[in-house]
Amino acid sequence: MTESYLSRIGGLIRDARRHKELTQAELAVLLGTSQSAVARIEQGKQNLSLEMIARIGEKLDSEIVQVSSGVPQNLRIEGGVKLSGEIDVRTSKNAAVALLCASLLNKGRTTLRNLARIEEVNRITEVLTSIGFKIRWLPDSSDLEIVPPERIDLGAMDETAARRTRTIIMFLGPLMHEFETFELPYAGGCDLGTRTVEPHMIALRHFGMDVTATTGTYHVSVDTAQWPTRPIVLTERGDTVTENVLLAAARHPGTTVIRNASSNYMVQDLCVFLQQLGVRIEGLGTTTLTVTGVEQIDQDIEYSPSEDPIEAMSLLAAAVVTGSEITIQRVPIEFMEIELAVLDTMGFQCELSPEYTSANGHTRLVDLRTIPGPLKAPLDKIHPLPFPGLNIDNLPFFAIIAACAQGSTLIHDWVYENRAIYLTELTTLGAKVHLMDPHRVMIEGPTKWRAGEIMCPPALRPGGGILLAMLAAPGSSVLRNVYVINRGYEELATRLNALGARIQTFRDI
Numbered sequence: 001m002t003e004s005y006l007s008r009i010g011g012l013i014r015d016a017r018r019h020k021e022l023t024q025a026e027l028a029v030l031l032g033t034s035q036s037a038v039a040r041i042e043q044g045k046q047n048l049s050l051e052m053i054a055r056i057g058e059k060l061d062s063e064i065v066q067v068s069s070g071v072p073q074n075l076r077i078e079g080g081v082k083l084s085g086e087i088d089v090r091t092s093k094n095a096a097v098a099l100l101c102a103s104l105l106n107k108g109r110t111t112l113r114n115l116a117r118i119e120e121v122n123r124i125t126e127v128l129t130s131i132g133f134k135i136r137w138l139p140d141s142s143d144l145e146i147v148p149p150e151r152i153d154l155g156a157m158d159e160t161a162a163r164r165t166r167t168i169i170m171f172l173g174p175l176m177h178e179f180e181t182f183e184l185p186y187a188g189g190c191d192l193g194t195r196t197v198e199p200h201m202i203a204l205r206h207f208g209m210d211v212t213a214t215t216g217t218y219h220v221s222v223d224t225a226q227w228p229t230r231p232i233v234l235t236e237r238g239d240t241v242t243e244n245v246l247l248a249a250a251r252h253p254g255t256t257v258i259r260n261a262s263s264n265y266m267v268q269d270l271c272v273f274l275q276q277l278g279v280r281i282e283g284l285g286t287t288t289l290t291v292t293g294v295e296q297i298d299q300d301i302e303y304s305p306s307e308d309p310i311e312a313m314s315l316l317a318a319a320v321v322t323g324s325e326i327t328i329q330r331v332p333i334e335f336m337e338i339e340l341a342v343l344d345t346m347g348f349q350c351e352l353s354p355e356y357t358s359a360n361g362h363t364r365l366v367d368l369r370t371i372p373g374p375l376k377a378p379l380d381k382i383h384p385l386p387f388p389g390l391n392i393d394n395l396p397f398f399a400i401i402a403a404c405a406q407g408s409t410l411i412h413d414w415v416y417e418n419r420a421i422y423l424t425e426l427t428t429l430g431a432k433v434h435l436m437d438p439h440r441v442m443i444e445g446p447t448k449w450r451a452g453e454i455m456c457p458p459a460l461r462p463g464g465g466i467l468l469a470m471l472a473a474p475g476s477s478v479l480r481n482v483y484v485i486n487r488g489y490e491e492l493a494t495r496l497n498a499l500g501a502r503i504q505t506f507r508d509i
Protein backbone atom coordinates (compact mmCIF):
# COMPACT_ATOMS: atom_id res chain seq x y z
CA MET A 1 0.00 0.00 0.00
CA THR A 2 1.24 3.50 -0.73
CA GLU A 3 2.04 5.87 2.11
CA SER A 4 -0.82 8.28 1.33
CA TYR A 5 -3.27 5.39 1.23
CA LEU A 6 -1.98 4.18 4.59
CA SER A 7 -2.29 7.57 6.20
CA ARG A 8 -5.84 7.99 4.88
CA ILE A 9 -6.80 4.62 6.34
CA GLY A 10 -4.97 5.55 9.56
CA GLY A 11 -7.05 8.72 9.80
CA LEU A 12 -10.27 6.77 9.30
CA ILE A 13 -9.29 4.31 11.98
CA ARG A 14 -8.47 7.12 14.42
CA ASP A 15 -11.85 8.78 13.77
CA ALA A 16 -13.74 5.50 14.16
CA ARG A 17 -11.86 4.75 17.39
CA ARG A 18 -12.66 8.17 18.84
CA HIS A 19 -16.27 7.75 17.76
CA LYS A 20 -16.38 4.55 19.82
CA GLU A 21 -14.76 6.46 22.69
CA LEU A 22 -11.85 4.04 22.87
CA THR A 23 -8.28 4.96 23.74
CA GLN A 24 -5.43 3.64 21.60
CA ALA A 25 -4.56 1.31 24.47
CA GLU A 26 -8.13 -0.04 24.63
CA LEU A 27 -8.22 -0.69 20.90
CA ALA A 28 -4.84 -2.38 21.18
CA VAL A 29 -6.27 -4.82 23.75
CA LEU A 30 -9.19 -5.63 21.44
CA LEU A 31 -6.78 -6.29 18.58
CA GLY A 32 -4.29 -8.20 20.67
CA THR A 33 -1.53 -5.72 19.81
CA SER A 34 0.34 -2.89 21.52
CA GLN A 35 -0.68 0.74 21.97
CA SER A 36 2.39 1.80 20.00
CA ALA A 37 1.31 -0.39 17.07
CA VAL A 38 -2.11 1.30 17.09
CA ALA A 39 -0.40 4.70 17.18
CA ARG A 40 1.74 3.74 14.15
CA ILE A 41 -1.36 2.48 12.28
CA GLU A 42 -3.19 5.76 12.91
CA GLN A 43 -0.17 7.76 11.71
CA GLY A 44 -0.07 5.69 8.49
CA LYS A 45 3.34 4.33 9.43
CA GLN A 46 2.40 0.69 9.64
CA ASN A 47 1.86 -1.64 6.72
CA LEU A 48 -1.59 -3.16 6.99
CA SER A 49 -2.90 -6.43 5.61
CA LEU A 50 -6.50 -6.51 4.40
CA GLU A 51 -7.11 -9.00 7.17
CA MET A 52 -5.97 -6.52 9.82
CA ILE A 53 -8.14 -3.79 8.29
CA ALA A 54 -11.11 -6.14 8.41
CA ARG A 55 -10.35 -6.98 12.05
CA ILE A 56 -10.10 -3.34 13.04
CA GLY A 57 -13.38 -2.64 11.25
CA GLU A 58 -15.01 -5.42 13.18
CA LYS A 59 -13.71 -4.20 16.56
CA LEU A 60 -14.77 -0.64 15.83
CA ASP A 61 -18.13 -1.63 14.33
CA SER A 62 -17.18 0.75 11.58
CA GLU A 63 -18.18 0.42 7.97
CA ILE A 64 -15.49 2.98 7.08
CA VAL A 65 -12.59 0.65 7.62
CA GLN A 66 -14.36 -2.60 6.93
CA VAL A 67 -13.06 -4.50 3.94
CA SER A 68 -15.94 -4.86 1.51
CA SER A 69 -17.87 -8.04 2.15
CA GLY A 70 -17.44 -8.64 -1.57
CA VAL A 71 -13.84 -9.69 -0.89
CA PRO A 72 -14.05 -13.36 0.00
CA GLN A 73 -12.38 -14.56 3.16
CA ASN A 74 -10.37 -17.77 2.87
CA LEU A 75 -8.72 -20.03 5.41
CA ARG A 76 -5.35 -21.77 5.25
CA ILE A 77 -5.18 -24.71 7.61
CA GLU A 78 -1.99 -26.47 8.66
CA GLY A 79 -3.55 -29.77 9.62
CA GLY A 80 -2.53 -32.91 11.43
CA VAL A 81 -2.12 -31.12 14.74
CA LYS A 82 -3.73 -32.27 17.98
CA LEU A 83 -5.96 -29.90 19.90
CA SER A 84 -5.97 -29.44 23.64
CA GLY A 85 -7.52 -27.24 26.29
CA GLU A 86 -10.96 -25.86 26.99
CA ILE A 87 -13.43 -24.04 24.81
CA ASP A 88 -16.82 -22.48 25.58
CA VAL A 89 -19.78 -23.11 23.32
CA ARG A 90 -21.17 -19.75 22.17
CA THR A 91 -24.85 -18.88 22.14
CA SER A 92 -26.87 -20.15 19.23
CA LYS A 93 -27.40 -18.53 15.86
CA ASN A 94 -30.86 -19.95 15.55
CA ALA A 95 -32.10 -18.57 18.87
CA ALA A 96 -30.39 -15.25 18.14
CA VAL A 97 -32.27 -14.73 14.89
CA ALA A 98 -35.61 -15.72 16.46
CA LEU A 99 -35.02 -13.28 19.33
CA LEU A 100 -34.04 -10.49 16.95
CA CYS A 101 -37.35 -11.03 15.16
CA ALA A 102 -39.14 -11.10 18.51
CA SER A 103 -37.68 -7.68 19.31
CA LEU A 104 -40.06 -6.42 16.59
CA LEU A 105 -42.92 -7.13 19.01
CA ASN A 106 -41.57 -4.92 21.77
CA LYS A 107 -42.02 -1.16 22.00
CA GLY A 108 -39.48 -1.10 24.84
CA ARG A 109 -35.73 -1.71 24.74
CA THR A 110 -34.57 -5.27 24.13
CA THR A 111 -31.06 -6.19 25.23
CA LEU A 112 -29.80 -9.56 24.07
CA ARG A 113 -26.90 -10.57 26.29
CA ASN A 114 -23.89 -12.52 25.11
CA LEU A 115 -25.11 -12.84 21.54
CA ALA A 116 -22.86 -14.63 19.09
CA ARG A 117 -21.15 -12.07 16.85
CA ILE A 118 -21.90 -13.81 13.59
CA GLU A 119 -22.78 -12.75 10.07
CA GLU A 120 -26.38 -13.94 10.38
CA VAL A 121 -26.87 -11.57 13.32
CA ASN A 122 -25.19 -8.81 11.31
CA ARG A 123 -27.63 -9.30 8.42
CA ILE A 124 -30.71 -9.06 10.65
CA THR A 125 -29.34 -6.04 12.50
CA GLU A 126 -28.72 -4.41 9.10
CA VAL A 127 -32.33 -5.07 8.15
CA LEU A 128 -33.68 -3.81 11.49
CA THR A 129 -31.46 -0.71 11.35
CA SER A 130 -32.63 0.08 7.83
CA ILE A 131 -36.28 0.10 8.94
CA GLY A 132 -35.60 2.46 11.82
CA PHE A 133 -34.34 0.46 14.81
CA LYS A 134 -31.42 1.87 16.81
CA ILE A 135 -29.06 -1.00 17.41
CA ARG A 136 -25.66 -1.05 19.07
CA TRP A 137 -23.25 -3.48 20.65
CA LEU A 138 -22.77 -2.32 24.24
CA PRO A 139 -19.12 -1.46 25.01
CA ASP A 140 -16.75 -4.32 25.85
CA SER A 141 -19.43 -6.93 25.51
CA SER A 142 -21.38 -9.09 23.13
CA ASP A 143 -24.61 -7.55 24.34
CA LEU A 144 -26.82 -6.09 21.65
CA GLU A 145 -29.21 -3.29 22.49
CA ILE A 146 -32.26 -2.84 20.26
CA VAL A 147 -34.45 0.25 20.49
CA PRO A 148 -37.50 0.37 18.22
CA PRO A 149 -38.55 3.46 16.27
CA GLU A 150 -41.87 5.27 16.74
CA ARG A 151 -42.90 3.93 13.36
CA ILE A 152 -41.27 1.12 11.39
CA ASP A 153 -40.34 2.22 7.84
CA LEU A 154 -40.57 -0.98 5.80
CA GLY A 155 -40.08 0.95 2.55
CA ALA A 156 -36.49 1.68 3.61
CA MET A 157 -35.60 -1.99 4.13
CA ASP A 158 -32.08 -3.09 3.19
CA GLU A 159 -33.20 -5.73 0.72
CA THR A 160 -29.71 -6.98 -0.03
CA ALA A 161 -29.21 -7.91 3.62
CA ALA A 162 -32.72 -9.33 3.87
CA ARG A 163 -32.29 -11.61 0.87
CA ARG A 164 -29.14 -13.14 2.34
CA THR A 165 -30.99 -14.77 5.21
CA ARG A 166 -33.95 -17.08 5.60
CA THR A 167 -34.83 -15.37 8.87
CA ILE A 168 -36.68 -12.59 7.08
CA ILE A 169 -39.62 -14.98 6.86
CA MET A 170 -39.97 -14.62 10.64
CA PHE A 171 -40.82 -10.94 10.20
CA LEU A 172 -44.29 -12.07 9.05
CA GLY A 173 -45.56 -13.02 12.52
CA PRO A 174 -44.53 -9.78 14.29
CA LEU A 175 -45.31 -7.38 11.43
CA MET A 176 -48.93 -8.50 11.09
CA HIS A 177 -49.54 -6.58 14.32
CA GLU A 178 -48.19 -3.37 12.80
CA PHE A 179 -49.46 -3.28 9.22
CA GLU A 180 -52.58 -4.45 7.39
CA THR A 181 -50.63 -4.70 4.13
CA PHE A 182 -46.87 -4.95 3.61
CA GLU A 183 -44.19 -6.47 1.43
CA LEU A 184 -41.12 -8.53 2.27
CA PRO A 185 -38.32 -9.85 0.07
CA TYR A 186 -38.02 -13.61 -0.45
CA ALA A 187 -36.09 -15.53 2.19
CA GLY A 188 -32.51 -16.62 1.43
CA GLY A 189 -30.03 -18.54 3.63
CA CYS A 190 -28.09 -21.72 2.95
CA ASP A 191 -28.54 -23.22 -0.49
CA LEU A 192 -29.95 -26.58 0.50
CA GLY A 193 -32.29 -27.14 -2.44
CA THR A 194 -35.96 -26.21 -2.48
CA ARG A 195 -36.95 -25.14 0.97
CA THR A 196 -40.62 -24.47 1.26
CA VAL A 197 -42.19 -21.67 3.27
CA GLU A 198 -45.68 -23.07 2.63
CA PRO A 199 -46.13 -24.34 6.23
CA HIS A 200 -45.63 -20.73 7.42
CA MET A 201 -48.29 -19.46 5.03
CA ILE A 202 -50.79 -22.18 5.95
CA ALA A 203 -50.36 -21.57 9.68
CA LEU A 204 -50.50 -17.79 9.52
CA ARG A 205 -53.77 -17.88 7.55
CA HIS A 206 -55.42 -18.60 10.90
CA PHE A 207 -54.53 -15.01 11.83
CA GLY A 208 -56.14 -13.60 8.69
CA MET A 209 -52.86 -13.35 6.80
CA ASP A 210 -52.86 -13.82 3.07
CA VAL A 211 -49.60 -13.90 1.15
CA THR A 212 -49.06 -13.82 -2.59
CA ALA A 213 -45.57 -14.18 -4.00
CA THR A 214 -44.42 -12.42 -7.16
CA THR A 215 -40.90 -12.07 -8.55
CA GLY A 216 -38.95 -12.12 -5.36
CA THR A 217 -41.47 -10.35 -3.12
CA TYR A 218 -44.14 -11.52 -0.71
CA HIS A 219 -47.23 -9.29 -0.76
CA VAL A 220 -48.96 -9.65 2.57
CA SER A 221 -52.43 -8.57 3.63
CA VAL A 222 -53.95 -9.09 7.04
CA ASP A 223 -57.63 -9.27 7.89
CA THR A 224 -57.41 -7.92 11.43
CA ALA A 225 -60.90 -9.14 12.27
CA GLN A 226 -59.80 -12.75 11.90
CA TRP A 227 -58.23 -14.76 14.71
CA PRO A 228 -57.58 -18.47 15.27
CA THR A 229 -60.83 -20.18 16.21
CA ARG A 230 -59.41 -23.69 16.46
CA PRO A 231 -55.98 -25.20 17.17
CA ILE A 232 -53.37 -24.50 14.52
CA VAL A 233 -52.00 -27.85 13.42
CA LEU A 234 -48.66 -27.35 11.72
CA THR A 235 -48.22 -29.37 8.55
CA GLU A 236 -44.53 -29.81 9.46
CA ARG A 237 -42.86 -29.80 12.85
CA GLY A 238 -40.49 -27.09 11.69
CA ASP A 239 -38.53 -24.75 13.93
CA THR A 240 -39.01 -21.41 12.19
CA VAL A 241 -42.66 -22.08 11.38
CA THR A 242 -43.34 -22.75 15.07
CA GLU A 243 -41.51 -19.53 15.93
CA ASN A 244 -43.48 -17.54 13.36
CA VAL A 245 -46.77 -18.70 14.82
CA LEU A 246 -45.50 -17.96 18.36
CA LEU A 247 -44.60 -14.44 17.23
CA ALA A 248 -48.05 -13.98 15.72
CA ALA A 249 -49.78 -15.42 18.81
CA ALA A 250 -47.69 -13.32 21.24
CA ARG A 251 -49.68 -10.16 20.57
CA HIS A 252 -53.02 -11.83 19.98
CA PRO A 253 -54.89 -11.22 23.24
CA GLY A 254 -56.83 -14.49 22.97
CA THR A 255 -55.50 -18.02 23.30
CA THR A 256 -53.81 -19.81 20.42
CA VAL A 257 -53.12 -23.52 20.49
CA ILE A 258 -50.26 -24.75 18.28
CA ARG A 259 -50.10 -28.49 17.65
CA ASN A 260 -47.23 -30.41 16.08
CA ALA A 261 -45.03 -27.58 17.34
CA SER A 262 -41.25 -27.96 17.35
CA SER A 263 -39.79 -28.13 20.84
CA ASN A 264 -36.26 -27.63 19.60
CA TYR A 265 -33.69 -25.47 21.37
CA MET A 266 -34.35 -22.17 19.58
CA VAL A 267 -38.10 -22.51 20.06
CA GLN A 268 -37.59 -23.07 23.80
CA ASP A 269 -35.39 -19.96 24.01
CA LEU A 270 -38.03 -17.91 22.19
CA CYS A 271 -40.76 -19.22 24.54
CA VAL A 272 -38.77 -18.27 27.65
CA PHE A 273 -38.15 -14.80 26.20
CA LEU A 274 -41.82 -14.27 25.35
CA GLN A 275 -42.84 -15.47 28.80
CA GLN A 276 -40.61 -12.78 30.28
CA LEU A 277 -42.48 -10.26 28.13
CA GLY A 278 -45.74 -11.33 29.77
CA VAL A 279 -46.95 -13.79 27.13
CA ARG A 280 -48.44 -16.90 28.74
CA ILE A 281 -47.12 -20.09 27.16
CA GLU A 282 -47.97 -23.56 28.38
CA GLY A 283 -46.43 -26.76 27.09
CA LEU A 284 -42.85 -25.54 26.74
CA GLY A 285 -40.71 -28.45 25.58
CA THR A 286 -43.70 -30.33 24.15
CA THR A 287 -45.41 -30.43 20.76
CA THR A 288 -48.52 -28.57 21.95
CA LEU A 289 -48.05 -24.94 22.87
CA THR A 290 -50.91 -22.93 24.34
CA VAL A 291 -50.23 -19.23 24.01
CA THR A 292 -52.17 -16.36 25.53
CA GLY A 293 -50.81 -13.16 24.11
CA VAL A 294 -50.85 -9.53 25.19
CA GLU A 295 -52.03 -6.81 22.83
CA GLN A 296 -49.22 -4.37 23.58
CA ILE A 297 -45.69 -5.24 24.66
CA ASP A 298 -43.74 -2.27 25.95
CA GLN A 299 -41.06 -3.43 28.31
CA ASP A 300 -37.33 -2.98 28.72
CA ILE A 301 -36.06 -6.53 28.75
CA GLU A 302 -32.72 -8.32 28.95
CA TYR A 303 -32.32 -11.88 27.79
CA SER A 304 -29.42 -14.31 27.29
CA PRO A 305 -30.01 -16.98 24.67
CA SER A 306 -28.68 -20.43 25.38
CA GLU A 307 -25.63 -22.19 24.03
CA ASP A 308 -25.62 -23.70 20.54
CA PRO A 309 -25.94 -27.50 20.41
CA ILE A 310 -24.75 -27.53 16.80
CA GLU A 311 -21.59 -25.67 17.75
CA ALA A 312 -21.12 -28.16 20.62
CA MET A 313 -21.39 -31.01 18.13
CA SER A 314 -18.99 -29.25 15.75
CA LEU A 315 -16.37 -28.91 18.48
CA LEU A 316 -16.84 -32.53 19.45
CA ALA A 317 -16.27 -33.50 15.81
CA ALA A 318 -13.10 -31.36 15.76
CA ALA A 319 -11.80 -33.36 18.72
CA VAL A 320 -12.71 -36.70 17.14
CA VAL A 321 -11.13 -36.06 13.73
CA THR A 322 -7.93 -34.79 15.27
CA GLY A 323 -7.85 -37.54 17.94
CA SER A 324 -7.72 -34.90 20.66
CA GLU A 325 -8.70 -34.55 24.27
CA ILE A 326 -10.45 -31.24 24.77
CA THR A 327 -13.07 -29.96 27.20
CA ILE A 328 -16.10 -28.42 25.58
CA GLN A 329 -17.72 -26.18 28.15
CA ARG A 330 -21.38 -25.11 28.27
CA VAL A 331 -22.86 -27.95 26.21
CA PRO A 332 -26.70 -27.83 26.16
CA ILE A 333 -27.03 -31.48 27.00
CA GLU A 334 -30.76 -31.94 26.35
CA PHE A 335 -30.06 -31.24 22.69
CA MET A 336 -27.01 -33.50 22.42
CA GLU A 337 -28.29 -36.62 24.16
CA ILE A 338 -29.29 -38.57 21.06
CA GLU A 339 -26.10 -37.57 19.28
CA LEU A 340 -24.11 -38.86 22.26
CA ALA A 341 -26.15 -42.07 22.38
CA VAL A 342 -25.36 -42.74 18.69
CA LEU A 343 -21.71 -41.86 19.21
CA ASP A 344 -21.67 -44.27 22.14
CA THR A 345 -22.61 -47.12 19.76
CA MET A 346 -19.57 -46.09 17.69
CA GLY A 347 -17.28 -46.46 20.69
CA PHE A 348 -16.90 -42.74 21.38
CA GLN A 349 -15.99 -41.98 24.96
CA CYS A 350 -16.36 -38.80 26.95
CA GLU A 351 -16.76 -37.56 30.47
CA LEU A 352 -19.60 -35.26 31.50
CA SER A 353 -19.55 -32.81 34.42
CA PRO A 354 -22.55 -32.31 36.71
CA GLU A 355 -25.25 -30.16 35.13
CA TYR A 356 -25.56 -26.42 35.61
CA THR A 357 -27.97 -23.84 34.20
CA SER A 358 -27.52 -21.48 31.29
CA ALA A 359 -27.90 -17.72 31.79
CA ASN A 360 -31.43 -17.99 30.35
CA GLY A 361 -32.31 -19.75 33.62
CA HIS A 362 -33.71 -22.71 31.72
CA THR A 363 -31.30 -24.74 29.60
CA ARG A 364 -29.26 -27.51 31.23
CA LEU A 365 -25.54 -27.39 30.49
CA VAL A 366 -22.58 -29.70 31.08
CA ASP A 367 -18.87 -29.65 30.33
CA LEU A 368 -17.82 -32.51 28.10
CA ARG A 369 -14.29 -33.93 28.01
CA THR A 370 -13.53 -35.95 24.88
CA ILE A 371 -11.48 -39.12 25.28
CA PRO A 372 -9.68 -40.12 22.08
CA GLY A 373 -9.93 -43.75 20.93
CA PRO A 374 -10.78 -45.93 17.95
CA LEU A 375 -14.31 -45.74 16.53
CA LYS A 376 -16.41 -48.20 14.56
CA ALA A 377 -19.22 -47.51 12.10
CA PRO A 378 -22.73 -47.69 13.62
CA LEU A 379 -24.87 -50.68 12.64
CA ASP A 380 -27.86 -48.52 11.77
CA LYS A 381 -27.99 -45.64 9.33
CA ILE A 382 -27.67 -42.15 10.72
CA HIS A 383 -30.77 -40.13 10.01
CA PRO A 384 -32.25 -37.02 11.57
CA LEU A 385 -35.69 -36.31 12.98
CA PRO A 386 -37.38 -33.20 14.35
CA PHE A 387 -36.46 -32.74 18.03
CA PRO A 388 -36.24 -34.92 20.05
CA GLY A 389 -34.28 -36.68 17.34
CA LEU A 390 -30.81 -36.45 15.96
CA ASN A 391 -30.49 -32.86 14.71
CA ILE A 392 -30.43 -32.48 10.94
CA ASP A 393 -27.76 -29.78 11.19
CA ASN A 394 -25.42 -32.28 12.83
CA LEU A 395 -25.29 -34.71 9.90
CA PRO A 396 -22.18 -33.17 8.29
CA PHE A 397 -20.34 -33.62 11.59
CA PHE A 398 -21.43 -37.24 11.75
CA ALA A 399 -20.07 -37.58 8.21
CA ILE A 400 -16.55 -36.59 9.24
CA ILE A 401 -16.73 -38.68 12.38
CA ALA A 402 -17.93 -41.66 10.29
CA ALA A 403 -14.95 -41.08 8.00
CA CYS A 404 -12.70 -41.69 11.02
CA ALA A 405 -14.51 -44.88 12.07
CA GLN A 406 -13.77 -48.42 10.93
CA GLY A 407 -16.44 -49.67 8.52
CA SER A 408 -19.29 -48.27 6.39
CA THR A 409 -21.75 -45.68 7.64
CA LEU A 410 -24.89 -44.73 5.76
CA ILE A 411 -25.97 -41.16 6.26
CA HIS A 412 -29.50 -40.35 5.16
CA ASP A 413 -30.38 -36.67 4.85
CA TRP A 414 -34.06 -37.02 3.93
CA VAL A 415 -34.68 -33.36 4.71
CA TYR A 416 -32.52 -31.28 2.41
CA GLU A 417 -32.17 -31.96 -1.28
CA ASN A 418 -28.64 -30.59 -1.62
CA ARG A 419 -26.88 -30.97 1.64
CA ALA A 420 -25.68 -34.60 1.32
CA ILE A 421 -24.14 -33.79 -2.05
CA TYR A 422 -21.80 -31.28 -0.45
CA LEU A 423 -20.34 -34.07 1.67
CA THR A 424 -18.72 -35.54 -1.44
CA GLU A 425 -16.24 -32.63 -1.24
CA LEU A 426 -14.61 -34.62 1.55
CA THR A 427 -13.18 -36.97 -1.10
CA THR A 428 -10.66 -34.21 -1.96
CA LEU A 429 -9.33 -34.72 1.57
CA GLY A 430 -9.05 -38.47 1.16
CA ALA A 431 -12.41 -39.59 2.58
CA LYS A 432 -14.31 -42.36 0.82
CA VAL A 433 -17.74 -40.83 0.33
CA HIS A 434 -20.09 -42.49 -2.15
CA LEU A 435 -23.17 -40.55 -3.16
CA MET A 436 -25.90 -43.19 -3.48
CA ASP A 437 -28.64 -40.70 -4.38
CA PRO A 438 -29.14 -36.99 -3.60
CA HIS A 439 -30.16 -37.84 -0.04
CA ARG A 440 -27.83 -40.67 0.96
CA VAL A 441 -24.09 -41.06 1.26
CA MET A 442 -22.11 -44.12 2.26
CA ILE A 443 -18.88 -43.34 4.05
CA GLU A 444 -16.11 -45.86 4.48
CA GLY A 445 -13.49 -45.35 7.11
CA PRO A 446 -11.04 -44.97 8.55
CA THR A 447 -9.68 -42.18 6.37
CA LYS A 448 -6.08 -41.34 5.78
CA TRP A 449 -6.70 -37.60 5.54
CA ARG A 450 -4.68 -35.56 3.07
CA ALA A 451 -4.49 -31.81 2.55
CA GLY A 452 -6.44 -30.19 -0.28
CA GLU A 453 -8.02 -27.00 -1.57
CA ILE A 454 -11.79 -26.69 -1.60
CA MET A 455 -14.26 -23.93 -2.42
CA CYS A 456 -16.60 -23.73 0.58
CA PRO A 457 -20.03 -25.06 -0.40
CA PRO A 458 -22.88 -22.54 0.00
CA ALA A 459 -24.11 -24.25 3.16
CA LEU A 460 -22.99 -23.55 6.70
CA ARG A 461 -22.73 -27.01 8.26
CA PRO A 462 -21.14 -28.86 5.34
CA GLY A 463 -18.69 -25.95 5.10
CA GLY A 464 -17.95 -26.26 8.82
CA GLY A 465 -17.47 -30.01 8.48
CA ILE A 466 -14.95 -29.59 5.68
CA LEU A 467 -13.00 -27.06 7.75
CA LEU A 468 -12.83 -29.51 10.65
CA ALA A 469 -11.73 -32.36 8.38
CA MET A 470 -8.91 -30.10 7.17
CA LEU A 471 -7.70 -29.91 10.78
CA ALA A 472 -7.07 -33.64 10.56
CA ALA A 473 -5.24 -33.57 7.22
CA PRO A 474 -1.44 -33.26 7.56
CA GLY A 475 -0.08 -30.44 5.40
CA SER A 476 -1.55 -27.19 4.19
CA SER A 477 -5.20 -27.07 3.10
CA VAL A 478 -7.14 -24.09 1.80
CA LEU A 479 -10.86 -23.48 2.23
CA ARG A 480 -12.06 -20.64 0.03
CA ASN A 481 -14.86 -18.16 0.60
CA VAL A 482 -16.00 -19.00 4.11
CA TYR A 483 -18.72 -16.34 4.49
CA VAL A 484 -21.24 -19.08 4.99
CA ILE A 485 -19.31 -20.48 7.97
CA ASN A 486 -19.08 -17.00 9.50
CA ARG A 487 -22.88 -16.85 9.22
CA GLY A 488 -23.13 -19.27 12.11
CA TYR A 489 -19.85 -19.48 14.03
CA GLU A 490 -18.17 -16.64 15.88
CA GLU A 491 -14.45 -16.35 15.15
CA LEU A 492 -14.21 -20.10 14.66
CA ALA A 493 -10.65 -20.00 13.32
CA THR A 494 -9.39 -17.87 16.22
CA ARG A 495 -11.13 -20.03 18.79
CA LEU A 496 -9.82 -23.28 17.29
CA ASN A 497 -6.37 -21.70 17.19
CA ALA A 498 -6.66 -21.15 20.94
CA LEU A 499 -6.91 -24.96 21.17
CA GLY A 500 -3.72 -25.35 19.15
CA ALA A 501 -5.10 -25.43 15.59
CA ARG A 502 -3.12 -23.56 12.95
CA ILE A 503 -5.60 -21.62 10.84
CA GLN A 504 -4.74 -18.46 9.03
CA THR A 505 -7.25 -16.10 7.47
CA PHE A 506 -6.49 -14.41 4.17
CA ARG A 507 -8.42 -12.58 1.51
CA ASP A 508 -8.25 -12.46 -2.25
CA ILE A 509 -7.62 -9.01 -3.62
Ligand SMILES: CC(=O)N[C@H]1[C@@H](OP(=O)(O)OP(=O)(O)OC[C@H]2O[C@@H](n3ccc(=O)[nH]c3=O)[C@H](O)[C@@H]2O)O[C@H](CO)[C@@H](O)[C@@H]1O
Binds near residue numbers: 237266
Ligand atom coordinates in the same frame (compact mmCIF):
# COMPACT_ATOMS: atom_id res chain seq x y z
C1 LIG B 1 -32.99 -20.29 11.63
C2 LIG B 1 -33.27 -21.70 11.99
O1 LIG B 1 -33.75 -21.98 13.07
N1 LIG B 1 -32.90 -22.62 11.10
C3 LIG B 1 -33.08 -24.04 11.35
C4 LIG B 1 -34.52 -24.40 11.06
O2 LIG B 1 -34.83 -23.94 9.77
P1 LIG B 1 -36.34 -23.98 9.27
O3 LIG B 1 -37.29 -24.09 10.41
O4 LIG B 1 -36.51 -22.80 8.38
O5 LIG B 1 -36.35 -25.31 8.49
P2 LIG B 1 -37.26 -25.68 7.26
O6 LIG B 1 -38.63 -25.13 7.49
O7 LIG B 1 -36.54 -25.29 6.03
O8 LIG B 1 -37.32 -27.23 7.45
C5 LIG B 1 -36.23 -27.98 7.04
C6 LIG B 1 -36.69 -29.04 6.09
O9 LIG B 1 -37.33 -30.02 6.83
C7 LIG B 1 -38.54 -30.38 6.25
N2 LIG B 1 -39.36 -30.80 7.37
C8 LIG B 1 -39.22 -30.20 8.57
C9 LIG B 1 -39.99 -30.63 9.66
C10 LIG B 1 -40.89 -31.70 9.46
O10 LIG B 1 -41.60 -32.11 10.39
N3 LIG B 1 -40.99 -32.27 8.24
C11 LIG B 1 -40.23 -31.83 7.18
O11 LIG B 1 -40.36 -32.35 6.09
C12 LIG B 1 -38.98 -29.12 5.53
O12 LIG B 1 -39.84 -29.38 4.45
C13 LIG B 1 -37.67 -28.58 5.02
O13 LIG B 1 -37.29 -29.16 3.80
O14 LIG B 1 -34.71 -25.80 11.12
C14 LIG B 1 -33.88 -26.57 10.23
C15 LIG B 1 -34.26 -28.03 10.43
O15 LIG B 1 -34.09 -28.36 11.79
C16 LIG B 1 -32.42 -26.30 10.51
O16 LIG B 1 -31.64 -26.96 9.53
C17 LIG B 1 -32.11 -24.82 10.47
O17 LIG B 1 -30.81 -24.60 10.98
Ligand SMILES: C=C(OP(=O)(O)O)C(=O)O
Binds near residue numbers: 167189460461488
Ligand atom coordinates in the same frame (compact mmCIF):
# COMPACT_ATOMS: atom_id res chain seq x y z
C1 LIG C 1 -29.53 -24.52 7.69
C2 LIG C 1 -29.07 -23.67 8.57
O1 LIG C 1 -29.36 -22.37 8.67
P1 LIG C 1 -30.52 -21.47 8.00
O2 LIG C 1 -31.82 -22.02 8.49
O3 LIG C 1 -30.21 -20.14 8.60
O4 LIG C 1 -30.30 -21.53 6.52
C3 LIG C 1 -28.13 -24.09 9.62
O5 LIG C 1 -28.05 -23.42 10.68
O6 LIG C 1 -27.45 -25.10 9.43
